[in-house]
Amino acid sequence: MSIANQAPGSEHTPASLPADDLEARIRRKLVRQNFMHLIGADLTVITPGRVEAELALADKHLQQRGFAHGGLIATLADLVAGFAAVTLVPDNFGVVTSDLKISYLHPGVGQRIKAIGWVLKAGRRLHFCEAEVWCDDLLIAKASATMAVIEPAT
Secondary structure: OOOOOOOOOOOOOOOOOOHHHHHHHHHHHHOOOHHHHHHOOEEEEEEOOEEEEEEEOOHHHEOOOOOEOHHHHHHHHHHHHHHHHHOOOOOOOEEEEEEEEEEEOOOOOOOEEEEEEEEEEEOOOEEEEEEEEEEOOEEEEEEEEEEEEEOOOO
């Protein structure tokens, strides 16, 4: 069932759930997000259907020509699209990436990487998401992702 005509997240997240409860729930799930911690990323914005992450670009993030590594950029796009989807499912549900397509627009050269992910359409089984990755003030990548909703085992 689509939520196209409803407020983002209203199908899966009770309207009475305060924003700070949503953020606490997502931050609790981030504890197990080991790869995100390894690269040094942190979620800076968590709202229903939208998540932002940032990291300070360091030598460990660069490829041989000094640009942000494409794998890092794809990881950040996947991370924010996935957690945007997580904000719209019940706490005992999860999501996994079913499909990720990324277009690299510019080399990532600068001080800070920011990724923004949002849900275009949330469904019962699939969430269709988009993400942008910015380096300083330049859009360096655009991604689309399909996230599969994982229901708890019965």
